[in-house]
Amino acid sequence: METLWACPAQLNRSLDDEVIGYEMEAPDGSVGTVVRTSQVPGFDHLVVDAGIWKFGRSVVVPAGMVTSVDDAARVIHVGCSREQIKEAPRFERDQDTGDLFYLQKLGAYYESPAVAAE
Incomplete structure (x- = not known):
């Protein structure tokens, strides 16, 4: 992966x-619907309404x-599993998507060997 926070160049x-x-x-299945995007400098990410699961x-x-x-088809495919996304640090709907402390914590999770090995 080139960088965790940038859309892959390819x-x-x-x-x-x-x-x-x-x-x-x-x-392994549906994650949900993209409800927001954020291009916080150095931390591009998607906020997804994960619904019932x-x-x-x-x-x-x-x-x-x-x-x-x-x-x-209006579908975005990701390389990690639903379970890995589910286990990521919790995000509250009204939380600021520019919260750098949260984004750093999230980055550490996704860069951990358990997730990066997938």
């Missing part, structure tokens, strides 16, 4: 507001976890 695009409403898919909570997925984007 996708040749940015993950801006155009992807709001896209579904997010992990290799996460008890109505939102999750944050760093842009570097994206493996492909299917604009025709």
Whole structure:
């Protein structure tokens, strides 16, 4: 992975507001619907409404976890599992997506050997 917080260069695009409403898919199933994007300098990420499987909570997925984007189907594919996303540091819906302490904690989680090995 080039960097955890940047959309992979091979996708040749940015993950801006155009992807709001896209579904997010992990290799083992649906994660939810993208409800916000954030290009906090150095920390690009997606906020996803995880729906029922996460008890109505939102999750944050760093842009570097994206493996492909299917604009025709409106689906974003990520390389980590649903369980790994579910176990990530908790994000509250009204939390500021620019909270650098939270983003650093989230980055440490996604860069950990357990997640990075996938």
